[in-house]
Amino acid sequence: MLACQKDLFSLPPGLHYLNCAYMSPLSRRAEEAGIAGIRRKRVPTALAPKDFFDGPDRARELFARLIGAPDPSRVAIVPAASYGIAVAARNTAVRRGQNVVILHEQFPSNVYAWRNLAREHGLELRTVAPPEDRVVRGEEWNARILEAIDEDTAVVAIPHVHWTDGTLFDLERIGERAREMGAALVVDGTQSVGALPFDVERIRPDALVCASYKWLFGPYSLGLAYFGPRYDEGRPLEESWLGRAGSEDFRNLVHYRDDYRPGAARFDVGEAGNFALMPMLHVALEQLLEWGVAEIQAYCRELTREAIAEAVALGFGVEDEAWRGAHLFGLRAPEGIDVGTIAERLRARDVVVSVRGGSLRISPNVYNDADDVAALLDALRESVAAAPHR
Numbered sequence: 001m002l003a004c005q006k007d008l009f010s011l012p013p014g015l016h017y018l019n020c021a022y023m024s025p026l027s028r029r030a031e032e033a034g035i036a037g038i039r040r041k042r043v044p045t046a047l048a049p050k051d052f053f054d055g056p057d058r059a060r061e062l063f064a065r066l067i068g069a070p071d072p073s074r075v076a077i078v079p080a081a082s083y084g085i086a087v088a089a090r091n092t093a094v095r096r097g098q099n100v101v102i103l104h105e106q107f108p109s110n111v112y113a114w115r116n117l118a119r120e121h122g123l124e125l126r127t128v129a130p131p132e133d134r135v136v137r138g139e140e141w142n143a144r145i146l147e148a149i150d151e152d153t154a155v156v157a158i159p160h161v162h163w164t165d166g167t168l169f170d171l172e173r174i175g176e177r178a179r180e181m182g183a184a185l186v187v188d189g190t191q192s193v194g195a196l197p198f199d200v201e202r203i204r205p206d207a208l209v210c211a212s213y214k215w216l217f218g219p220y221s222l223g224l225a226y227f228g229p230r231y232d233e234g235r236p237l238e239e240s241w242l243g244r245a246g247s248e249d250f251r252n253l254v255h256y257r258d259d260y261r262p263g264a265a266r267f268d269v270g271e272a273g274n275f276a277l278m279p280m281l282h283v284a285l286e287q288l289l290e291w292g293v294a295e296i297q298a299y300c301r302e303l304t305r306e307a308i309a310e311a312v313a314l315g316f317g318v319e320d321e322a323w324r325g326a327h328l329f330g331l332r333a334p335e336g337i338d339v340g341t342i343a344e345r346l347r348a349r350d351v352v353v354s355v356r357g358g359s360l361r362i363s364p365n366v367y368n369d370a371d372d373v374a375a376l377l378d379a380l381r382e383s384v385a386a387a388p389h390r
């Protein structure tokens, strides 16, 4: 069992930060790597042409290991999840009358590109909703997704867990169904990869896109995207010179070429080498590999197990364990207790979570300890005890 890793971070004492779904704190090592990266540009001779490629390639290699992808060249460097999704949307072949399957209240980075594609090509945007007014709904929601995928589905564009309440989606089963129907599976892994195991060989996504500033512990403005064979001959969003074959030879750049570098590097954002941010991402990914993603998920499960049971005994609602993330889950406020009031009590105790609709979104990670969870529970108990008519 992994030990608490709080010492590697600079969170102030007394702050109970249970909101990695918003943004992870930066580790001290990643911070130092970023500062060293900035300083490299003090003297430009410190940056050789090969440095433009080595940084991105190292990130590809680390990310490929994290998601169990045998071929690192299938990983592209993106500046945001929306960018990776836009690459997939641009390169997904569609016919008028087909549909795109997405989820109710999905994060917008995985919605707008599909809305545009649907508008431009006469597709139906099929939004799969969960059963209403039920806390335990993950299993039924998953069943509805499988039902929504049919022979007219061009693409299923979904996350691994829902960003508002951590509902878990069975990507292996959904991917199978998508493949049976010839549909692409495009996954936004921003709220899961790094904390919830993802295996490319089992899930077989056509694309997996992740911003790095949450569960990957990376910097803001740098993310990663895996692209499967479906997108092998795809067109990038921009035409970075670094994505062209032979671009390693800086003397011959004006011998313009039509061919791209092999693999997903063609989809890289321009200036993907980002000398300040890239070393931070390397350190963050190395650290994740050292901890182990399954161990992180297990740490979050153990850390919150008793607190969740107690919250349920207090009247809070939670999804079945089989259908929620241990790193990201919602607690629905008991009837008659205003979630805003609970939020105020949490703030008073320096407990940081998000409020989403009538629920609290709790998203712990390895820097959290029993004190953080105890502070959360104290505020929940107090809110219930103070509620009128109960």
Ligand SMILES: Cc1ncc(COP(=O)(O)O)c(C=O)c1O
Residues within 6 Å of the ligand: 021, 022, 079, 080, 081, 082, 083, 107, 109, 159, 163, 188, 190, 191, 211, 223
């Ligand atoms: C599911 C999900 N995807 C993506 C993002 C970030 O998107 P982007 O990198 O496009 O800003 C978030 C941020 O909250 C998110 O929750």
